[in-house]
Amino acid sequence: MTVSLDIESITAHYGHTEVLKDLSLSVKAGELVSLLGSSGCGKTTTLRLVAGFLPPTKGRIKLGDKDITRLPAHTRNIGLVFQNYALFPHLSVLENVAFGLKQRGVGSGDRKKRASEMLDRVGLSPYAERLPAALSGGQKQRVALARALVIEPPLLMFDEPLSNLDAKLRIDMRVEIRKLQRANGTTSLYVTHDQEEAFSISDRVAIMNAGKIMQLDHPEVLYQRPANAFVARFVGFENLVPMKVSERDGDRVTAEVEGGGSMALSQDSLGPIPDEFVLAARADGLSVRRSGEGLPVTLGLRTYLGRAYQYQCQSTAGNLVANGPLSEPMDQGGSAVLAPHFEQCCILPVEA
């Protein structure tokens, strides 16, 4: 059974503090959507609202056709995986997995069989009779996953499930989570503060800030075409340069930086350029050249990245970070120009 999750203009408060403001989010049936953001952005709050641990002040939450906004948490039938595993310390691994089935009135024999099968799927059959305390972090999270999956919930939710694991295990586990989620086709909501994790595992990612979704899209789009300055900074666009168009000639546009200096841009590769805009570029998207066409800068500190040199540059638009070729190291204090790689830059609207 796959259903969609629809969060419709939800507002939530902790005491008098508004933590979510008019947030809407749809997760299509079978899709995995991540909520990505720093702590305090409201991602965990959103998850707790859907789980039923926090009542919304306003708005509606629908699972399939069913309005679950006011349903008690234990009747929502949602599989939850927690950051700290939240296994029942006094129950064996098998009993942990069977717990949800027991609540659903599944008979003891059937319960054991289904829980064992699920343990087998996460590769933990040999540990069935152990207590959770005797397992490693990765094993615990597998048990937690099995426990959430065995009830065959229409919706799975993950709250930073890999944050307590070491780097190597984190990668293995996220592949495993994705495989199991795909295989079951379970609609999933995944909360994390780790960009790589969110991008690698999700169909779509919602980048959140201060209780709002800043952009919700496929990882590729977010990474290459952020819609606003916040998302651009979040996905690593170090340089945000406010510019004004001074000349248009078909697809070619010349834009000026405040304080002097201009750049030639192409609407062909960058899309339509408004009269006033912000040019967003990663260090890789601006290349440092000794001379030629581009934004004039004074070079600052040079660091070695392995694939390129990176320069801190002084321009009339402030400090910029750009990369230059290894073949041609340039000295601090020298002057140079920055030329944009159009395919690695994007045009953002000016924000008030």
Next chain:
Amino acid sequence: MTYRIHPALIVFASIVFFFLLAPLVIIIGSALSDTTYLTFPPRGLTLRWFENIFEMSAFRRTAVTSFQLAFAGTALSLLVGIPAAYALNRYRIELPSWLSTVYVLPILVPEIVFGFSLMKSVTVGLDTPIFLTLLIGHALLVLPYSVRVVSASLASFDFSIEEAAISLGSPPLKTFFTIVLPNIRAGVIAAFILAFITSLNDVSVSLFLTGPGISTLPIQILAHMEQFFDPTIASVSVLLMLVTVAVMAIVEATLGLTFLTK
């Protein structure tokens, strides 16, 4: 590697242990003395003072009352204390910080004052039966232990475990009994024992609340001592000690004593 122990430490530790253990030895010795007055070392050996306890109906009656009070008072304090401790921990952020202090007021207020005010307000004010007043008094007296000790257990309990159970379909109240309670069991038992022993040994509060016909064992011991200074007192004390030892032995056999210090 061996450590050299400073001789002063050995002397100091010996003195501490002497003062801790000597009273017990003296009481046991006096209880066995074949004299009509309390003395140590005992002169002659006899068990007649133990017989004497069982022959005196006042001791029997008050012992029964004391145990009834200790059981019921402790149970009542846990009935109030466990939910209070749960709420104080579960909603720590939402609740004002002074609230947890309210639950320890009975040990912050001098027991004499506490007993007196209970007498004034409950016995005199409400005219309740003596046993009921005693029960309320004892339940309140041991409530701080229930709340504090269970709280200590809950402080290390991860409430996301409770949420996990609820998300798996277990209703909140059922979750408390099947998931939360088993994980704070050691704290509840420790609270029970501490509260039970405190109630059993209480003098100051009981002194104000006992009345005609109903008294507790410690009060009876006091009353007896004022009239007769014989070894009966010592033998009652030995029996009370045995009760404590028995409780500890049961705990040790079932849970291990280390959990009391956790």
